[in-house]
Structure formats: structure tokens, C-alpha cells
Amino acid sequence: MQFETNTEELREAVSIAARFAERRANLPVLASIYVSAEGSNLVLRATNLECGIEVQVPARIGEEGVAAIPAHTLLGFLSNTRGKSVSVATTGEVLKIVTERASASIKTLSADDFPILPRVSASTMFSAKASDLARLIKSVAYCASTSAIKPELQSVLLVGESGKLSAAATDSFRLAEKTVPLRSAGNVPQLLLPAKNAAEFMRILETSNGEVEVYYNENQISAQIDSLYFTSRLIDAAFPNYRQILPKTFGTEVVVLREDFTQALKSLSIFADKFSHVSFTVDPENKAVMLSSRNPDVGEQTSQIRATITGDAATMSFNGRYLADSVQAISGESVRIQSNGVGKAILITDAADSSFFYLAMPMNR
Amino acid sequence: MTTTKELWENALVELELTISPPNFNTWFKDTHIVRVEDGTVFLGVPSQFARDWLSRKFHKDILRSLRGLSENVRSVEYIISRGPKKVPEEVRPIPTAPSELPLEAVHSKTNLNPRFTLNNFVVGSFNELAHAAAQAVIRKPGIAYNPLLVYGPTGLGKTHLIQAIGNHFRINAPDRKVFYVTSEKFSMDYVSALQTNKIQAFKERYRQYDLLIMDDVQFLAGRDKIKEEFFHLFNFLHDSNKQLVFTSDQHPNVIQNLEERIKSRLSAGMIISVTPPDHQSRLAIVRTKAAAHNVVLSDDILDYLASAIEGNVRELEGALNLLLIQFEMREGPLTLTDAKAVLRSASGAAKKAISVGEVVKTIANFYGIEEASIYEKTRRKEVVRPRQVIMFLLREDFHISFPTIGDKLGGRDHTTVIHSCEKVKNSLRSDSVLSSEINQIRLMLK
Numbered sequence: 001m002q003f004e005t006n007t008e009e010l011r012e013a014v015s016i017a018a019r020f021a022e023r024r025a026n027l028p029v030l031a032s033i034y035v036s037a038e039g040s041n042l043v044l045r046a047t048n049l050e051c052g053i054e055v056q057v058p059a060r061i062g063e064e065g066v067a068a069i070p071a072h073t074l075l076g077f078l079s080n081t082r083g084k085s086v087s088v089a090t091t092g093e094v095l096k097i098v099t100e101r102a103s104a105s106i107k108t109l110s111a112d113d114f115p116i117l118p119r120v121s122a123s124t125m126f127s128a129k130a131s132d133l134a135r136l137i138k139s140v141a142y143c144a145s146t147s148a149i150k151p152e153l154q155s156v157l158l159v160g161e162s163g164k165l166s167a168a169a170t171d172s173f174r175l176a177e178k179t180v181p182l183r184s185a186g187n188v189p190q191l192l193l194p195a196k197n198a199a200e201f202m203r204i205l206e207t208s209n210g211e212v213e214v215y216y217n218e219n220q221i222s223a224q225i226d227s228l229y230f231t232s233r234l235i236d237a238a239f240p241n242y243r244q245i246l247p248k249t250f251g252t253e254v255v256v257l258r259e260d261f262t263q264a265l266k267s268l269s270i271f272a273d274k275f276s277h278v279s280f281t282v283d284p285e286n287k288a289v290m291l292s293s294r295n296p297d298v299g300e301q302t303s304q305i306r307a308t309i310t311g312d313a314a315t316m317s318f319n320g321r322y323l324a325d326s327v328q329a330i331s332g333e334s335v336r337i338q339s340n341g342v343g344k345a346i347l348i349t350d351a352a353d354s355s356f357f358y359l360a361m362p363m364n365r
Numbered sequence: 366m367t368t369t370k371e372l373w374e375n376a377l378v379e380l381e382l383t384i385s386p387p388n389f390n391t392w393f394k395d396t397h398i399v400r401v402e403d404g405t406v407f408l409g410v411p412s413q414f415a416r417d418w419l420s421r422k423f424h425k426d427i428l429r430s431l432r433g434l435s436e437n438v439r440s441v442e443y444i445i446s447r448g449p450k451k452v453p454e455e456v457r458p459i460p461t462a463p464s465e466l467p468l469e470a471v472h473s474k475t476n477l478n479p480r481f482t483l484n485n486f487v488v489g490s491f492n493e494l495a496h497a498a499a500q501a502v503i504r505k506p507g508i509a510y511n512p513l514l515v516y517g518p519t520g521l522g523k524t525h526l527i528q529a530i531g532n533h534f535r536i537n538a539p540d541r542k543v544f545y546v547t548s549e550k551f552s553m554d555y556v557s558a559l560q561t562n563k564i565q566a567f568k569e570r571y572r573q574y575d576l577l578i579m580d581d582v583q584f585l586a587g588r589d590k591i592k593e594e595f596f597h598l599f600n601f602l603h604d605s606n607k608q609l610v611f612t613s614d615q616h617p618n619v620i621q622n623l624e625e626r627i628k629s630r631l632s633a634g635m636i637i638s639v640t641p642p643d644h645q646s647r648l649a650i651v652r653t654k655a656a657a658h659n660v661v662l663s664d665d666i667l668d669y670l671a672s673a674i675e676g677n678v679r680e681l682e683g684a685l686n687l688l689l690i691q692f693e694m695r696e697g698p699l700t701l702t703d704a705k706a707v708l709r710s711a712s713g714a715a716k717k718a719i720s721v722g723e724v725v726k727t728i729a730n731f732y733g734i735e736e737a738s739i740y741e742k743t744r745r746k747e748v749v750r751p752r753q754v755i756m757f758l759l760r761e762d763f764h765i766s767f768p769t770i771g772d773k774l775g776g777r778d779h780t781t782v783i784h785s786c787e788k789v790k791n792s793l794r795s796d797s798v799l800s801s802e803i804n805q806i807r808l809m810l811k
Contacts, residue, residue: 025391026387026390026391027387027388027390027391028387030391047414049391049412049414049415052414113388115414115417115418116414116417116418116421118412118413118414118416118417218445219412219413219445220412220413233412233413233414296560
């Protein structure tokens with residue numbers, strides 16, 4: 001194999017692929033990037049067997065061939081080189097890279113052992129704007145559980161119905177749901193994408209401005225995003241039917257400015273105890289919401305935010321981190337907080353936008 | 366005909382030899398045969414990655430090894446499946462609500478668990494006094510025995526009894542206030558009231574109750590501020606004729622780091638001890654608990670349970686639950702042998718490894734006889750009984766087979782051993798001296 005290509009483009013492609021390579025895999029070849037030079041393109045592949053990526057880079061190919069190159073060695077070298085173009089050639093097991101000022105020889109692995117990236121047949125698919133899909137995942141993925149006990153809670157749910165694509169995630173303490181328009185017709189069944197893979201998917205989607213077509217079957221999902229091909233395993237489990245537990249009516253409704261709320265939560269986190277306990281008091285008489293946290297070792301703080309309130313006064317306890325998380329997916333000016341009193345879940349939404357909601361359980365005190 | 370599981374295991378053994386370990390571990394992990402149909406083996410693999418790779422790279426090897434093991438295998442198909450264990454799960458309606466444990470069972474205002482009532486409290490000679498006192502307190506709260514203190518070792522139903530007092534009181538006088546608290550919770554409340562400057566609210570809250578039940582008062586010992594608060598609370602409630610009920614793990618007079626003034630106050634009303642139940646009571650307890658689960662167990666199983674698990678009622682309940690699970694899982698009725706096997710596997714694991722020689726030595730020492738005489742062929746009375754006890758304990762506690770016991774104890778026949786074990790077992794029922802001796806020996810062997 002021998003080729004020459006643009007340094008910047010190769011570095012970009014390798015840095016994307018390296019995220020998918022697994023350093024401590026049972027199978028050593030998984031720590032490498034599979035590079036294939038064919039026609040007028042380089043194809044880079046990496047996978048951790050959970051999800052995989054394929055990147056195409058235009059190159060001048062002198063001699064076609066394949067190689068499996070240790071991802072972090074290659075990335076480490078490329079990120080510290082200069083020069084416009086880089087030329088690469090293999091002799092036996094050794095890969096020689098030459099740039100303007102430096103040259104390196106890297107020991108490669110047997111490319112024969114590198115797994116094939118699964119392809120999903122084009123029969124079942126949906127499409128949406130890449131930026132929408134990225135926002136969709138970003139709005140909910142942080143809610144997914146980190147514990148491996150229930151795989152369905154470790155994943156992001158995607159489901160499409162009547163022109164809308166929704167995503168939801170929960171770790172059973174809080175739950176977020178976001179909806180964006182679906183470009184394609186027809187419904188999308190429940191797809192459970194592992195949250196870790198969803199985060200990678202999101203990062204790739206963010207690089208694109210166009211529309212993305214997502215193919216899926218029972219076990220696998222894949223998408224072509226410009227010159228990138230992404231694929232991930234799907235989890236075969238049932239997501240809890242969360243719509244059943246959404247409260248239908250609320251006793252108290254509070255509207256606060258997002259800026260105020262975010263700032264208060266940020267500074268409260270300084271004084272929060274190890275459970276991030278924040279007490280949340282609705283005071284209709286003074287038209288204010290009081291938030292306070294205290295840590296016996298640090299001190300305490302109370303913040304008062306002006307609010308529009310309908311309903312009764314109440315004091316509730318929450319994990320401050322969970323409250324703060326909710327705001328990151330809200331972009332409007334004001335935040336609506338609805339509650340049914342002590343010990344019940346609260347619903348946080350963007351006051352002007354109904355496409356997102358966040359449900360958080362209170363803390364037991 | 367080998368099962369599909371064995372077939373695949375044998376095939377894996379062969380494949381492991383021809384494939385490098387990393388490859389084998391990565392690709393053959395979690396694979397299994399789903400079914401075999403007309404000579405086609407359907408191989409379940411965990412993901413599409415594995416499916417593509419196995420069918421492309423290892424198909425020939427897999428087919429060859431399967432054919433070598435079973436002639437009628439003609440082809441192999443790969444399907445993605447999570448494993449034979451997977452059970453389709455119902456959608457649970459409530460994923461959230463973790464911060465709210467399903468504690469409806471505990472009455473929030475009184476902190477009492479309604480499961481504990483006097484109706485499901487088994488009365489025996491070991492606790493009848495406590496039971497009678499509880500009834501008196503329920504009839505005449507604040508007057509009969511105030512304060513009532515129940516003490517005894519763990520797992521004998523103290524909490525059950527005092528919670529039952531609270532539950533009956535709540536039903537008899539719904540307008541009056543009952544509160545159940547552990548001394549631990551009381552201390553925590555006090556500390557958090559101190560920190561938040563709400564000590565007055567704390568005092569008022571605890572002074573409003575008509576019946577205050579406090580569990581495990583021995584934990585108050587050594588905490589000066591809390592003891593003082595407790596002392597004032599006690600005086601206030603007692604002076605206004607409110608009923609107080611306490612439990613402790615020992616008699617108040619022997620609790621260390623507890624002031625005289627508190628000791629004397631705790632002793633002012635009625636102090637009752639509960640002791641470990643005797644065989645008859647244990648039998649009655651097991652029977653009541655089994656009936657509460659709507660399960661009928663045969664008499665010999667109940668009898669075995671009552672004699673195998675001594676002392677603590679909680680352990681007895683645990684053993685019974687273990688049996689009940691077995692009972693639910695199997696189709697036919699549970700036999701005594703099954704029950705023994707279940708309990709043995711549960712308790713046997715915890716036993717420390719100890720050699721026969723050590724057991725003999727300990728018991729010989731205990732009875733003050735020569736260790737060597739146990740192994741001799743003598744029938745002197747002072748040797749015969751210890752020897753029988755040794756055989757009995759080796760059998761019951763260490764689960765050594767009858768022939769082995771005979772062999773180890775100087776080449777005796779296994780029927781001799783069986784006879785000895787039966788003899789000790791029978792005399793245990795009537796001979797309380799023997800039973801206490803064996804209990805002591807068991808403690809020494811632990």
C-alpha cells in the first residue's frame with residue numbers, strides 16, 4: 001500500500017476514527033484503525049464491536065492495499081506534524097509515514113483480523129435534519145443511566161410517529177423527552193440506542209448541515225453522514241412506558257427566567273452536600289422562588305428568584321444536579337416548572353416551546 | 366443423543382484449539398445453539414458484528430467441528446439472539462419514583478408497620494409474660510405498666526411486640542397520637558434539629574405523643590446531649606401519664622455508659638425479658654408463618670426446621686422462606702430430604718473448615734476425658750456419651766458421611782454411627798442438660 005494525501009484531512013479522519021478504537025480490547029486489532037487504499041479514496045474504519053465508524057478521505061493512491069494501524073500511535077504522530085501533505089507506504093508489517101519535517105515507522109497488525117462493519121439493508125429507514133437529530137440526542141442523552149443493570153435505561157429511545165421524531169432517556173430518577181420534525185413519512189418503531197454510542201453519533205451529526213438518512217433493523221442502526229458511515233448495535237429490550245406516569249394536572253405552576261434559574265443552581269452547587277440536596281420553596285405571596293443548599297463543611301446559600309406563580313406554596317427537596325441538567329436543553333427565555341406538591345415529581349419545560357420536557361423526582365427527606 | 370448444549374460445548378472445545386485466544390474470546394463469547402432443524406444448526410450470536418465475522422471467517426471451522434461431532438449436521442445458520450436466558454419482559458408502568466420507595470406499608474404519621482399485630486404474634490413460654498404485659502398496656506395505656514421495657518437478644522420478636530402495641534393503640538384510639546422511633550432515628554432527629562436551630566420544634570414534636578415507642582434504647586448510651594434530651598422527654602411524658610414503651614438488648618442496669626437516673630427511670634415500670642424459644646414454640650412459630658404464606662408443609666419438615674434452627678426467630682423465618690421458594694418452584698410436594706438439602710446448602714457454606722481431629726479434641730476437653738479414649742474400643746459410660754455427641758455433631762453440623770465418621774473414630778461400623786446419631790437426636794428432645802451441652806460445644810467449634 002502506498003498513498004499520499006492532505007495532512008489536515010487525514011488527521012481529522014484519524015481523530016474521528018480513533019474515538020471508536022478500543023485500547024483495552026480482548027482482541028488487539030480493535031485498538032487499531034483499518035486503512036484501505038482503493039481507487040481514489042482512503043477508507044478508514046474503527047470499531048469497538050458496539051459501534052463502528054467508516055471515514056473516507058480523498059487520496060492519491062500509488063499502490064492499493066490494506067493495513068491495521070494502532071489508532072493512538074497514528075493519531076499521536078499526526079496531531080504533532082506539520083506540512084500540507086503526508087505520504088504513507090507499507091513494507092511488510094511496517095508502515096512508513098513521511099511528512100514535511102518528520103518521518104515515522106509504525107508497526108502494524110494483521111488487517112485480516114479486523115472485523116467487518118455491519119451494513120443495514122436500505123429497506124427500513126427514516127430521515128431528519130442532521131442538526132435536529134444531534135439536538136434531539138443532546139437534549140436527553142445525559143439522563144441515561146450509567147448502571148449496567150438495566151440495559152434499557154442505559155440507552156436513548158428513538159421513536160417516530162406522525163411526522164415527529166422523539167427521543168427519551170431516563171435513569172429512573174429523572175426523565176427527558178425531546179421531539180423534532182421527521183423528514184420521512186411513516187412511523188419509526190422503538191429503537192434503543194446505547195447512550196454511549198448515541199453520544200458518538202451526536203458528535204458526528206454535529207459536523208453536518210444536511211439531511212441524514214438513518215437505516216435500521218432489529219439489531220443494528222446505521223447512517224451515512226457526508227463522508228462518514230456510522231453504525232451501532234441496538235439494545236433488544238423494552239423501554240418503560242413513561243407516558244403513563246406523566247402527571248396530567250398540576251397544582252402549582254412557576255415561571256422563572258432561565259438565566260436566573262441557571263445561575264442560582266450553579267452557585268448553589270458550591271454549597272451542596274454530597275447528595276447535591278437543594279431545597280426548592282415556592283412563595284406565591286412574595287412572587288418568588290427560594291432555592292437553598294447547605295453543606296455543614298462549607299456553609300450555606302439561599303437564592304431568591306422572581307417568579308410568576310399560580311397555585312399553592314410548597315417546599316420540596318431535589319438533587320440540584322438533576323435540576324441543573326434540565327436547563328441545558330432549554331433555549332427559550334423562561335422556564336416553566338409545574339408541581340403537585342411535596343413528594344411528587346416536577347415537570348420542567350421551556351415556557352415557549354413544547355418540544356421538550358424534563359421530569360424529576362424529588363429527594364426523600 | 367447429546368443435547369444441543371453439549372454439542373456446542375464440545376464444538377467450542379475443538380474450536381478453541383484452532384483459533385487464537387483473543388479471537389476465540391471475542392467472537393465465541395455468548396454464542397449458543399438456538400435450535401437444530403433438518404440438519405441445520407441455528408447458532409445464536411450476540412450481535413451483527415459477531416454474525417458477519419463468524420460466517421465469514423470461522424464458518425468452515427465451525428461446520429467442520431460440528432460435523433465431526435454429529436453426522437447429521439449439514440449446514441450452519443447464524444441468528445442474532447441475546448442468549449437462552451432471555452425472558453421477554455413486561456413493560457413496567459412506573460420507571461421513575463426511586464426516591465419514593467414503595468413504603469406505603471409503613472404508616473407515615475406513626476412510623477408503624479401495620480404488618481406487626483398481636484394476632485400474628487406467636488406466644489410461647491419464652492414470651493408469654495411480655496405478651497400479657499403488652500395486652501395490659503393496650504387496654505390501659507399510661508396506667509398499667511409505664512414504662513414497659515422489653516429486653517432480650519436479637520431476633521426474638523421485640524420489635525414485633527412493641528409495634529403491635531402501637532398498631533392496636535392506633536385502632537383503639539384513632540384520635541390519639543402514637544409514634545414509633547428507633548433510638549438511632551431519635552438521635553439523628555436531635556442532631557439535625559440542633560444544626561438547623563429547630564430544637565424547640567423537636568421538643569414539641571416529641572412531647573405531643575400519647576404513646577411513644579422507642580426501639581433499641583441501649584444505643585443512647587454514651588451520647589450525653591441526647592441522653593439528657595431523652596431524660597427530659599421521658600419525665601415530661603411520664604408525668605403527664607403518657608405511655609412509654611422501650612426495647613433494649615440487655616437489662617438497663619447492665620447497659621454501660623447510662624446514667625443512674627435514666628436506668629432507674631427505665632426500671633420504674635415493668636421490665637420483661639424474652640428468651641430464645643423452646644422446641645415447641647419454634648414449631649408453633651414455623652407453623653404460623655407457613656400458614657401465613659398459605660403453604661402446608663408436612664409435619665416432619667416443620668419438626669426438622671424447628672430442631673435444626675435454634676434460638677433466633679429471624680433465622681428460623683429466613684430458613685422457612687428459603688423452603689417456601691423451593692416449594693413454589695417445584696411441582697410436587699416437598700419431602701423431608703429436599704428440605705434438608707435446601708437448608709444444608711444454605712447453612713453449610715458458612716461453616717468454617719475444621720478437621721475431625723479438632724472436633725474430637727474440643728469435645729474430649731469439654732467432657733474432661735482423654736482424647737485417645739474416644740478412638741479406643743471401650744464402652745465405659747463416660748466415654749460413650751461424648752463419642753455419640755461427636756458423631757452427632759460431625760453428622761449434623763459438618764455433614765460428614767456415616768461410614769467416614771465410623772472410619773475416623775477408630776474404625777467403627779456405619780450402623781453404629783447411625784444408631785448414635787439417632788440416640789442423641791432423640792434424647793435432645795427431652796434432655797435439656799444434653800441440649801445445653803451441645804449448644805456450648807457448638808459455640809466452641811465456631
